[in-house]
Amino acid sequence: MKVSRQQAGENRVRVLNLASRRFRERGFQGVSVADLMQEAGLTHGGFYKQFESKEDLIAQACALAISDNLEAYKQLAARNRRRAVKAIATELLSAIHRDDPAEGCVIAALGAEVSRADPATRHQVTNGINDILDLLAGLMPGRSEKEARQKAVAAYTTIIGAILLARAVDDPKMSDEILKTARTSVMAMAAVS
Amino acid sequence: MKVSRQQAGENRVRVLNLASRRFRERGFQGVSVADLMQEAGLTHGGFYKQFESKEDLIAQACALAISDNLEAYKQLAARNRRRAVKAIATELLSAIHRDDPAEGCVIAALGAEVSRADPATRHQVTNGINDILDLLAGLMPGRSEKEARQKAVAAYTTIIGAILLARAVDDPKMSDEILKTARTSVMAMAAVS
DNA sequence: AGTTTAAGATGATGGATATCATCTAAGGGA
């Protein structure tokens, strides 16, 4: 059956949003096209009317996911004017975020897979990372732009490494220790020096 | 055909070493049992005489890989007595390591997949991470053991996040920037304070 | 209103993959 242009567009967006969550939960290869479509309330056949291939879906889902990340950080920054970086770090380094990758940081969830992915996917992610680093640099105290950018990179790498480690480890105490230590470390970077 | 006990043992180790490299390059799901055995000069049939399942192979390969990581860091520390942490960070944050995950850091290459893996795999990796953090803490300057441990965790998270980011990004300049900034940041942590 | 168009459903297809069953021949203990 055919469906209105609007309905079709909504369906496409629904699939894309769902994919961006499932990929972060299970990895690219852990999500099948058929399962995804079914969970979106559709059948597998229509998939190729909306996307060129699974790779294409991956690229679009990653672009969406990382732009959602950026948007969320902007919101956090807006709601915490003077302590923007601290607010973002607290959120990213929380147990809640560690335990629910679905809507969380794309790099911590998919970084290694992205580095093996399609050029298109890598490019979308690269742009997203650059935007995030720009945002963080703008929020960092620092004598110069250069210093702010360096602090932003240092903070972002620490955050991502900590999430990755905290998720990999099966010992809750160690996992909490990692998150807490990273929070302290990033707070120090965000403090006026 | 049967083969001597020693030969069988050597074959098993060969498969394990190969697996630990290929997994880091392509991810768990990117490596098939049959391909692996073939590359090791065997056929797929013998696999289940040596391993219970692919999951079992993954757990053993991860244990081997991370213990190899630990060993390499110990060697680096031994060869750079006074600047052990700096030597380790320089190695891990080099372009060479970024461009060749096969024998490199297990967490940067497989962290997200480990967090979704078998309990056995996660446990082996957790122990490895703990050993590595202990080693780093022992090499860190710090007034107290606690401070040294915190510095070790901060440095390790920064290193891992930087490798992950540097590999994901498709812009060589940005990738180099990330590595360089992380090196500077870790050097500061490793300096006597 | 009639014709065209395209989203989505249904149902292949071909390839890959983990695992199992069976066969073999040589090692290792008697």
Place this chain on the structure above:
DNA sequence: TCCCTTAGATGATATCCATCATCTTAAACT
């Protein structure tokens, strides 16, 4: 030397999955 054990080879099986072909039907355009 003989027998039993077992690593590895060969081949089968069952499942999963990405992608394609075809069909249906209602939207969109004339």
